[in-house]
Amino acid sequence: MASIKVLVAHSNVQNIDDALAKLTKLNSKQGPFDALFMLGDLHNSIKEIHTDGLPPTFYPSYNDDVTNTSTDLENHVTLLNNFGIYQLATGLKVVYTPHNFKQLDDRKELILQKLEMFNEKVDILISHIGGSKHSKEAGRNSGSDIIDAILRKVEPKYHFSYNDQLKYYENAPFQWKKSGRITRCMNIPVFGSKEKWAYAVLIELDDNESAYEVPPNIGSNPFEESKQNKRGREAKYTTDIKVNPFTKETQMKKPKIVLPNQCHFCFTNPNIEDHMFISINKNSYLTTAKGPLSVPKDEMPFSGHCLIIPIKHIPKISQSKTQEELLELNKELNDYELSIARMNFIKYDMSTIVFEISSSTSFHFHKQVIPVPKYLIFNFSSALDRQLYFNNEKFKLNGNLNFKQYTVGSSEYNDIVNDKNIEYMQFKVYETSEEQPIVYLSTFLTGEKIDLQFGRRVIAYVLRYPKRIMWNSPTCQQTKEQEIEDVKKFQSGYKNYDISN
Ligand SMILES: [Zn+2]
CATH class of the missing domain: 3.60.21.10 (Metallo-dependent phosphatases)
Structure with a gap:
């Protein structure tokens, strides 16, 4: 070392x-x-x-x-x-x-x-x-x-x-x-x-x-011209940041509008990858992740990296039409989240980290849920500090992030997440599923350039998987058969916890 x-x-x-x-x-x-x-x-x-x-x-x-x-x-x-x-x-x-x-x-x-x-x-x-x-x-x-x-x-x-x-x-x-x-x-x-x-x-x-470690200003490899990856669920994430070879500046493309029929998360998209669905509920559904970060282990025979996604095409939950809709959707997403944290902890003896970005320039809100072995979860705050240092000091073109801890349900916390004018990035760390998770949240300004891979970067560091930072790296690719197999194993582990049952 x-x-x-x-x-x-x-x-x-x-x-x-x-x-x-x-x-x-x-x-x-x-x-x-x-x-x-x-x-x-x-x-x-x-x-x-x-x-x-x-x-x-x-x-x-x-x-x-x-x-x-x-x-x-x-x-x-x-x-x-x-x-x-x-x-x-x-x-x-x-x-x-x-x-x-x-x-x-x-x-x-x-x-x-x-x-x-x-x-x-x-x-x-x-x-x-x-x-x-x-x-x-x-x-x-x-x-x-x-x-x-x-x-x-x-x-x-x-x-x-x-x-x-x-x-x-x-x-x-x-x-x-x-x-x-x-x-x-x-x-x-x-x-x-x-x-x-x-x-x-x-x-x-x-x-x-x-x-x-993959730096945020990564450019394309001129010796390996990349083919468009059609299967990319998170494709928007990696194409958003472009590097200008002359100034070296990374720049955000102007926010593009993704219509529901082209959206990777919308049921109206005829190409949606429904073989990855784990569970569908009234307002949201659960799917495995494309190019998952976590890998099967002895104690847990499948990746466990999954996404909780509202069925409606909205960039942030706080943009729900009515207050009732907002509360109902929020409750369902949190129920999904807790049910997975419970499965991870009770059945597989694992902790859980949930990551989300709430931004009006996103296209379709979602939460990423990743199981983390209990002995590694204590690395979280130092991993966060380390990536913050890179983000705020080394890559000054990125907007500054400043995480604070909150208690779920506190009025201070609710005021932030329910305000549709506030943009934020958040980690919830469930050491166990019995106690309230610790929330780390940073707000940012609308239009400010943020590193959309930040969450995955931090969690990859917690898990000690530096080669798995990019979802579309060869290390993370799965065949359709592997994806189907992963879903089956997830469903079999999850059946007693699934909130849609
Ligand atoms: Zn959508």
């Missing part, structure tokens, strides 16, 4: 002393770092460089002897020569190619042949030239297909290139379907460019589950 603190910087020969002086300061202030990767055409001047106050330093360097892939100099300085793979004492793995365009071209066959032999994924790729796909995405024509081939093979967590001396740019992170790994590509300009020439990052090694 190691994470490695890495510094990546770019300098030319003329300014190297000043650059290193700055990095020494940075190392004492924000460090100590475990490694410094020094980019630039520096290899001829390295022997005179002093290294006091710097972490172990690595210089990608080019020479004529292609068989020579690394050289240890004195004072913890290592040259990473030509093209190779190198593992640091900390376990961090790096692939490097300091070749410029001409050198890449001259050695193309050699590099591709050698690449064939690499049979592991790495943490960092350092290349002089950027990949061609990402250079294009960033509005440049200066990338190389050879770098693309390396990227595809080693799936680095970070790819640092340094061909553009003047501009820092970074592409939206993307995920590799099969492995679930996340890759971030960026260009580091030179010291003196007035842009971000030094990049500090904490890299989680592969044995750390948060290495696979």
Whole structure:
């Protein structure tokens, strides 16, 4: 479970002393770092460089002897020569190619042949030239297909290139379907460019589950063009956030109107996936989740991840036509919720988390219900804090969330959830089904950009399933047969608790 603190910087020969002086300061202030990767055409001047106050330093360097892939100099300085793979004492793995365009071209066959032999994924790729796909995405024509081939093979967590001396740019992170790994590509300009020439990052090694955490600003993988997923129940969720490749900003599309006959949750939609229905009542129904987050366990032979959905096509319960309708619907949804929490607790010895978003820009309100082993439920508030930190501090384009605890039924709580002008996001944590759940609720402003995957992100972290954050990831996909089987098992476990009986 190691994470490695890495510094990546770019300098030319003329300014190297000043650059290193700055990095020494940075190392004492924000460090100590475990490694410094020094980019630039520096290899001829390295022997005179002093290294006091710097972490172990690595210089990608080019020479004529292609068989020579690394050289240890004195004072913890290592040259990473030509093209190779190198593992640091900390376990961090790096692939490097300091070749410029001409050198890449001259050695193309050699590099591709050698690449064939690499049979592991790495943490960092350092290349002089950027990949061609990402250079294009960033509005440049200066990338190389050879770098693309390396990227595809080693799936680095970070790819640092340094061909553009003047501009820092970074592409939206993307995920590799099969492995679930996340890759971030960026260009580091030179010291003196007035842009971000030094990049500090904490890299989680592969044995750390948060290495696979999907960030909210995830973009599409340019190497794996995704096909439209027609079966997507939560399709709207993932297409709502678009990444602009030039500004890297994630933007909400204008709210689109989903008519009931196209709505995944409406009975009037001829394509509704009714093989996933568990139970139908007067005003609402229960269905299993597409690409479920939780998985069958010894104590519970089915996923248990389900959705409680009003039959009416409304974005929030508080938009019911009359107060009576509102109360009746609310009661039924809560009865469903409690009946599942009871089954989970009494029959399977599990706790339960219920997540919902009440927003006038949603299309069809629903609650997500997920069983959680009792020994993990205590992680909830720290998981929430952690994801809040990412949401509020790291991804500042997301609206700020601020959760407070409430008691179900208190007037303070009712005033919020029954007010149709208030938008909110809520978790209910049923440690047992005997006591009132603890409610964590955050309001937000209408139209404010919120991370619709936030709930799933938090609960995935509680469950320690970092690879199951995205409902449509290959890990979470089920065949129709598996879905039918899951429903059967759910119904058989639920029959003595079902409120529609
Ligand atoms: Zn609907």
